[in-house]
Amino acid sequence: MQFEFRPYQRRFRQSLKTHYGEWSVREGILIRLDDRFGEITPLEWFGSESMQDAIELCQSAPHDIDLDWIQQIPFPACQFGFESALNSEQFQAMPQSALMSDEWRSLWDQGYRTFKLKIAIAPIEIEIATVQALLDQLPQHANLRLDANMGLTESETHQWLEFCDQSRIEFIEQPMRTDQFETMLKLSQMYRTAIALDESVSTLAQLKACYERGWRGIFVVKPAIAGFPSQLRQFCREHQLDTVFSTVFETEIGRRAGLQLAAELSQRAVGYGTTHWFDELNSEDFEELWKSL
Ligand SMILES: O=C(O)CCC(=O)c1ccccc1C(=O)O
Ligand SMILES: [Mg+2]
Missing domain, CATH: 3.30.390.10 (Enolase-like, N-terminal domain)
Incomplete structure (x- = not known):
């Protein structure tokens, strides 16, 4: 070739x-x-x-x-x-989660029903209040996910999970650093709200290691950095993993390949709702x- x-x-x-x-x-x-x-x-x-x-x-x-x-x-x-x-x-169409910028309403009008918000940027009290205000505005059947990108301490993670258990949050993504695996495993069994591992499982080798150490919560799969799709497909199928497929901001070329795998392997809304973040190279x-x- x-x-x-x-x-x-x-x-x-x-x-x-x-x-x-x-x-x-x-x-x-x-x-x-x-x-x-x-x-x-x-x-x-x-x-x-x-x-x-x-x-x-x-x-x-x-x-x-x-x-x-x-x-x-x-x-x-x-x-x-x-x-x-x-x-x-x-590729097959899948429900998509939109990565939020400022405004959820225009995303809602585009058809998104699942949203993801980045947290662990401002002080926790401010962020919890922001999320509460957002939940008060969002229609009842909207889903909201939170992504901390490893930015929370153990006590902050407890605080968020307590808040989430009282509200309606689909999951918290990677609350703590990858070396805090045991703590996240313990927390995932203490609360109703699910924890999704992301940075901890970014390559297939890491994903396998977390599965072997007992993780049965959600796995965020970023196929574009996970390695050979054939091997990823085999492992997800074999172990019936609960997955959320997610972009690392590919163009339509990488995105189609990721969506195709997601349609085969995942039940949850995919984290590919990010085209509104770019003006360039948006062609399909x-x-x-x-x-x-
Ligand atoms: O997963 C999504 O819904 C959107 C994509 C996203 O958040 C992301 C995009 C690029 C790099 C890291 C991340 C992340 O999930 O942390
Ligand atoms: Mg993430």
């Missing part, structure tokens, strides 16, 4: 604020194998390879690539990009995306 690649940069309409700080430009790589497309979107702070690693891998690739070469790729975001290019089929036509770079 003839291989080509094109790096891209995509600016957020407004920077995304998380516990890690602000994110203003997404960098990735579109790849092409004959007439099939794939996408590489590293997320180094989640433990994937860096953008530099991915570029170097693409630069060192032969012009004519075969399956053996693809199977030897050592990096998870590259594994996803190449293998999903081989297998790009059609792969050829057009490719040509624009």
